[in-house]
Amino acid sequence: MSLARGTRVLLFLSALLLVLILGVHIYTRVAPSVPLRLPEVVLFGVKKSGTEALKSMLSEHPQIVVSRLVNFYDKNFGKGVKWYVDNLPPARPDQVLIDRTPAYFTGGAIVPQRIYATKSDTLLIVVVRDPVDRFVSDYLHWEDRVSLNTSFHQFAFSYDPLSIRNTSGVTSRLDRSCYATHLRHWLDIFPSNQILIVDGDRLKVAPWVEMDRIQRFLGVKQIISKHHFELEPNRGFYCWRVSSPSPVCLGSKKGRTHPVLSQTELELLRRRFSLCNSQFRSQLTELTDPPTFQWHY
Ligand SMILES: Nc1ncnc2c1ncn2[C@@H]1O[C@H](COP(=O)(O)OS(=O)(=O)O)[C@@H](OP(=O)(O)O)[C@H]1O
Numbered sequence: 001m002s003l004a005r006g007t008r009v010l011l012f013l014s015a016l017l018l019v020l021i022l023g024v025h026i027y028t029r030v031a032p033s034v035p036l037r038l039p040e041v042v043l044f045g046v047k048k049s050g051t052e053a054l055k056s057m058l059s060e061h062p063q064i065v066v067s068r069l070v071n072f073y074d075k076n077f078g079k080g081v082k083w084y085v086d087n088l089p090p091a092r093p094d095q096v097l098i099d100r101t102p103a104y105f106t107g108g109a110i111v112p113q114r115i116y117a118t119k120s121d122t123l124l125i126v127v128v129r130d131p132v133d134r135f136v137s138d139y140l141h142w143e144d145r146v147s148l149n150t151s152f153h154q155f156a157f158s159y160d161p162l163s164i165r166n167t168s169g170v171t172s173r174l175d176r177s178c179y180a181t182h183l184r185h186w187l188d189i190f191p192s193n194q195i196l197i198v199d200g201d202r203l204k205v206a207p208w209v210e211m212d213r214i215q216r217f218l219g220v221k222q223i224i225s226k227h228h229f230e231l232e233p234n235r236g237f238y239c240w241r242v243s244s245p246s247p248v249c250l251g252s253k254k255g256r257t258h259p260v261l262s263q264t265e266l267e268l269l270r271r272r273f274s275l276c277n278s279q280f281r282s283q284l285t286e287l288t289d290p291p292t293f294q295w296h297y
Helices: 005-030 051-059 077-086 102-106 110-118 131-146 152-157 170-176 179-189 200-205 207-218 263-284
Strands: 041-043 064-066 096-100 123-128 195-199 229-231 238-240
Touching: 041 051, 051 064, 051 096, 051 123, 051 200, 051 207, 102 170, 110 179, 123 179, 123 200, 123 207, 131 152, 131 170, 131 263, 152 263, 179 263, 195 200, 195 207, 200 207
Parallel strands: 041 096, 041 123, 064 096, 123 195
Antiparallel strands: 229 238
């Protein structure tokens, strides 16, 4: 018995619809459910201030997950939010997800603008340390990579101060220690109660004090405290043991021995940063929980 053409078309379309419905059903059951999860927190710098130590300490907290370097908001923004989310570690709903990308700090106004446009309630954490020490640390990091056997003295003082561009990247490394210039971009966009400045020098000598501030800021349980830290006798840096079976210490690339600066060198560098520092100190008054630093210049 042959069916009318109209009935056959109807049957074909119904079968197609059934296959489609079944396909969608199977896909949603089988495919891993990856809810769009943007980080609630961005740890945005400053390079050589203790961001790795902080990342490692925070990762020991059961309610916190910290990403590897993703550089989404500066270098990879064009790849889209899906790429960003796909490149973040999984986090449970009860955990705080943190994007740690120290280069964001010096990425200009565009970085905080992008973060705000993507997720305006993002909390921001930035670690800073004595600007001269940070600059020296940046030099050691650079020298370690390029191995030009350039002494700190050559690096920092044998360039033409009038020339903005110089081959060894002195100015960009000096500029990174001028915190006020960069922080301005972030304060212009984000409410000040969404920003926490961590004292990188205290993070080194009394990490539990800064952990206390950070856990409060993030609204997680105060789990990491003084008894989780132990001093590594040879290097004089703290290690931590919270959820790991053995103490976590950073490798030899963190905590390098700094060159001793002459009084004149120290004075010159401090003078270089003094204006930035006074601007930075007045910016701190805008914050809810401003840090108190041990450097005064
Ligand atoms: N516990 C512990 N162990 C080792 N090092 C510690 C620690 N806490 C803070 N620091 C300081 O971290 C400095 C490196 O900063 P960063 O991790 O931000 O550097 S980087 O930008 O990610 O390369 C690094 O700088 P340098 O001392 O100049 O090497 C350290 O001073």
